[in-house]
Amino acid sequence: MHAIYLSLGSNLGDRAANLAAAVAALPPAVRLLTCSPIYETAPWGYADQNAFLNQALHAETELSPTGLLAYLKQVETALGRVPSFRYGPRRIDLDILFYDNLILQSHALSIPHPRLHERAFVLVPLADLAPGLVHPFLGKTIAELLAAADCSGIHPYLPAEP
Secondary structure: OEEEEEEEEEOOOOHHHHHHHHHHHOOOOEEEEEEOOOEEEOOOOOOOOOOEEEEEEEEEEOOOHHHHHHHHHHHHHHOOOOOOOOOOOOOOEEEEEEEOOOOEEOOOOEEOOOOHHHOHHHHHHHHHHOOOOEOOOOOOEHHHHHHOOOOOOEEEOOOOOO
16 A cells, blocks of 8 residues: 545535545545645635635555546546646646655656645645655655745635534
8 A cells, every 4th residue: 555645625616515525536546544624725826716625635545656646537527627727726626745755757747746845725734634744855844844835825614604
């Protein structure tokens, strides 16, 4: 089994339900170990869109890195993700952050996620799960990366009362 960390995001439709549906759709190929709390975050890369809900997961899989990527893309499609422009709105987004201590750079996939250290919306929930996890390329812990990040616009998600 391989230890993996994933990032989930949604800013279309019922965002919390989209995250829950993604978590529920991951087994059996991905075995969930822990989930971070959910955070509401300002959009990144393209500001003229709804706020996102973001979450991190720690899980295990027997899939290869490229097999995991293909599986996550299938889950996204099954949950209603349609192609859009880069950093645009999406019903669900599933990204591989870490796969064991692997450093992989290919045309199709980069692990660790190449921009995770720049994205507080990824680092905040990831730090809830693994603050001491060391980025295998940068040599810094998630807590150290988070300390250098701008966390403005990131808040714990509190669902509205019915």
